[in-house]
Amino acid sequence: MATPTLQVALDLLDLDRAVEIAAEAVQGGADWIEVGTPLIKSEGMRAVRTLRERFPNNEIVADMKIADTGAIEVEMAAKSGAGIVCILADADDAVIAEAVRSARKYGVRLMADLINVSDPLARAREVAGLGVDYINAHVGIDQQMIGRSSLDLLHRLTGEVNAPIAVAGGLDAGTASAAVAAGATIVIVGSNIIKAADVTAATRRVREAIDHPEIRPREKESPDAVIRRLFEAVSAPNVTDAMHRKGAMAGIISICGRVRAVGPAVTVRTVSGDWAKPVEAIDIARPGDVLVISNDGRKDISPWGELATHSAKNRRLAGIVIDGAVRDVDDIREMGFPVFATATVPNAGEPLGLGEINTEILCCGQEVRPGDWIVADESGVVVVPRERAYEIGRRAMEVRKTEERIREEIRRGRTLSEVSELLKWEKRR
Ligand SMILES: O=C([C@H](O)CO)[C@H](O)[C@H](O)COP(=O)(O)O
Numbered sequence: 185m186a187t188p189t190l191q192v193a194l195d196l197l198d199l200d201r202a203v204e205i206a207a208e209a210v211q212g213g214a215d216w217i218e219v220g221t222p223l224i225k226s227e228g229m230r231a232v233r234t235l236r237e238r239f240p241n242n243e244i245v246a247d248m249k250i251a252d253t254g255a256i257e258v259e260m261a262a263k264s265g266a267g268i269v270c271i272l273a274d275a276d277d278a279v280i281a282e283a284v285r286s287a288r289k290y291g292v293r294l295m296a297d298l299i300n301v302s303d304p305l306a307r308a309r310e311v312a313g314l315g316v317d318y319i320n321a322h323v324g325i326d327q328q329m330i331g332r333s334s335l336d337l338l339h340r341l342t343g344e345v346n347a348p349i350a351v352a353g354g355l356d357a358g359t360a361s362a363a364v365a366a367g368a369t370i371v372i373v374g375s376n377i378i379k380a381a382d383v384t385a386a387t388r389r390v391r392e393a394i395d396h397p398e399i400r401p402r403e404k405e406s407p408d409a410v411i412r413r414l415f416e417a418v419s420a421p422n423v424t425d426a427m428h429r430k431g432a433m434a435g436i437i438s439i440c441g442r443v444r445a446v447g448p449a450v451t452v453r454t455v456s457g458d459w460a461k462p463v464e465a466i467d468i469a470r471p472g473d474v475l476v477i478s479n480d481g482r483k484d485i486s487p488w489g490e491l492a493t494h495s496a497k498n499r500r501l502a503g504i505v506i507d508g509a510v511r512d513v514d515d516i517r518e519m520g521f522p523v524f525a526t527a528t529v530p531n532a533g534e535p536l537g538l539g540e541i542n543t544e545i546l547c548c549g550q551e552v553r554p555g556d557w558i559v560a561d562e563s564g565v566v567v568v569p570r571e572r573a574y575e576i577g578r579r580a581m582e583v584r585k586t587e588e589r590i591r592e593e594i595r596r597g598r599t600l601s602e603v604s605e606l607l608k609w610e611k612r613r
Pocket residue numbers: 193194195220221222247322323324325352353354355372373374375376
């Protein structure tokens with residue numbers, strides 16, 4: 185079997201950072217350098233020209249995602265130094281035919297990207313017939329976030345299409361290895377290389393994995409276990425970033441300092457510190473759940489204290505979130521159990537049984553429904569609608585990865601303003 189090609193996808197906005205990351209990736213064993221679509225949109229053909237000049241021994245791939253004017257866009261990329269130009273497989277046949285003619289004229293190759301194609305096998309055969317050089321079994325970044333898999337797409341194509349197959353979409357060392365074992369000859373990796381603090385080491389891991397491909401049995405995890413794993417790996421700020429600044433409860437803090445709570449919500453509505461329903465809810469909740477209690481925002485009377493915390497801990501609940509006050513703070517701190525509240529006050533209410541369990545509630549300004557996911561840490565509490573939990577978990581992981589690389593660049597001496605190019609990206613009015 186020929187050695188597979190490793191293409192690093194520079195999905196970045198800043199050319200200087202892209203050059204630095206490309207150099208580290210090449211050192212780790214990347215063969216082809218992809219000028220990612222975001223980089224092309226941000227910096228234009230200057231990015232292709234610069235990378236061509238700086239990496240004379242590596243193939244430059246321009247991910248133009250051509251949808252129209254096939255000839256002129258191929259010409260631009262070719263004249264800027266790309267050896268391979270990407271076109272959408274979904275583009276009209278007329279666009280593809282023109283792009284192929286232009287590619288032949290300027291001596292470059294075309295890669296057709298199957299992103300969002302409804303019948304990928306049929307279209308892959310058609311575009312190969314039109315003269316495209318490579319087929320890319322690509323699941324886009326937003327599609328990955330809702331659970332689509334590039335390996336599944338690849339499996340539908342290998343052995344069925346008369347062209348070399350590339351694969352892209354959320355690959356890491358493990359899935360890249362499986363992709364080569366399944367027949368891919370070009371492996372494209374973006375996020376899992378370019379967002380790593382140590383890009384060279386991350387590239388090397390993928391390089392070694394694809395040079396010794398193996399099909400590893402896929403782990404069987406329940407959807408809830410996957411969501412929990414994702415949320416346990418990120419912070420509450422990562423989650424609200426992933427939700428476009430939404431989901432954060434206002435005015436609530438951790439009573440026990442450095443603790444975290446992650447889990448689906450069991451909701452409780454109570455009134456005037458009545459502690460009956462909050463305590464009954466402990467018996468209804470499953471291990472790993474988070475009790476989310478609304479005490480109508482009253483901060484002068486506690487529906488929760490040490491004995492309830494003890495009971496919740498025994499039942500292995502993940503934590504307690506209260507829009508209201510809590511008492512016995514010293515004992516709760518000693519237990520180290522995650523309790524988040526808006527106030528502390530020593531007096532409790534009466535257990536009258538007023539209120540409801542597992543209905544929709546409003547907690548610190550956020551609507552919480554039973555089963556919505558809660559991610560709470562020292563920064564505060566975020567609620568994630570249950571139907572978007574997997575997607576937000578994936579996106580929060582991407583936020584975390586992006587920050588890993590930024591942190592590393594700050595460690596090397598850049599300022600946050602420089603790394604983020606704040607002046608360039610301030611909103612123009
Ligand atoms: O083509 C890509 C995407 O559409 C953004 O332009 C990526 O380069 C491709 O998906 C590879 O990146 P990862 O999915 O982050 O590995």
